[in-house]
Amino acid sequence: MMQSHEDSGVKSPGKLPSGRHGLPRNVVIQSQRERMVEAMIEAVAEKGFVGTTVADIIATAGVSRATFYEQFADKEDCFVAAYATVMDRLLAFVSEGFATDDSGDWIERVRGGIRSLLRYLTQNPVAVRVGIIEGFGAGARARDRYQQAVSAFFPFLDAARQKIKNPERVPAQTSRVIVGGISALIFNEALAGNGKDLPQLLPQMMFLAVVPFMGYEAAMEAMLATEVHE
């Protein structure tokens, strides 16, 4: 699947016509960048970051090596862009799930957000591999991006502070433990090959998210009221 398109004569999907086409340079650059990023996502999902080479990327994206190095410093740089793309999609999906419930009930909204997260990851195994599994291992810049992505989910959880008495007593790191715990459970299940069963984890994740803000009874109630849709 990673054969060079130059040899096979097959054009990558989305590749602009070669030769003179009169397209503005920035359009060309943007198109090349998107193709390289998508090629990186595909390659990392298939063989992991360590197993992926720049040669794989340029073959799939249908660009020259020189073009690759015009836009990215190295393989890790391209991976960070790929990782950011995957995490942005994931975050958009979770935000949508969090926002669709407009009852104003924080528990309902968190449930919508986590449900969307699990559904997206079940339907997009590539996102699990690239966003959850490979994101840790690629290197320092990718790790920074991982921490940034984790932080992007905090506001959904910290919204609970507006609903409780003495919110300042809930320690600052609470949301990081919840998001880290949820992503670790997804990581474990995906690694064990249970990627299709992710939606079944929703009740336990609801308990974990609710308990530090609202206590055991409310968390148990939120867990038991959580239906699992496949």
Added chain:
Amino acid sequence: MSDGVGTTEPAESLDGAATPLPSGRHNLPREFVVSSQRDRLLDAMAQACSENRYADVSVAGIVAQARVSRSTFYEIFPDKEACFLAAYDAILGRFVTEVIRACEDPALTWPEQIELGIETALDFMAAEPAFAQMCIVDMFSAGQLALERYLSAVRIIASFVDRGRTLPGRESLSNSIALMSVSGAAVVIRAEIVDERTRYLPEVGPDILFSILVPYMDREEALERSERYAERRATATAS
């Protein structure tokens, strides 16, 4: 340092393992002072990983730092990964042993044991930044075997936390709650290390304590325990 829990001894010859330490100055942390070529290699690996990404660590750099020959390296370890894993096992084994020993004082209640375990773990890592970098950050980029070791250490700690289910009214909780809260605590620790705040790790102890305890006890009690832990630390730091 190679006698920790979970240490796997390589099948290769350990010729020269009794070679004494080189004399003179060395910058090795106290905990990694070593007495054999194998241990020197393990130590050099831990040092190298604290300074560079695992992918950038080379056997050439390791043998130079450890002052052993390349052929000695390959007599002891088949490759870089084997050396990394042996170093990881040795240090992680000692870490887990120390934390579990702190936790298992029978004179303490379960929440007190958890608090002491967290404090011991964070103090250990703050004092040994090379260890912290290696065991909490690098194992994700060091291959499948390293990852499995990390996950099994998390499971050992989580099984201890899971004893919280024996507290009144908590028996119906899923064991995945302990796994998530311990993993989440590891994410907090990893964020501090990546931000180069390893020596301030003990400061996140009270936050971690709250997250670990709150599934298993009254929320108010978990908050109070976390607050008392923070006060105790503030007092100890001020005096």
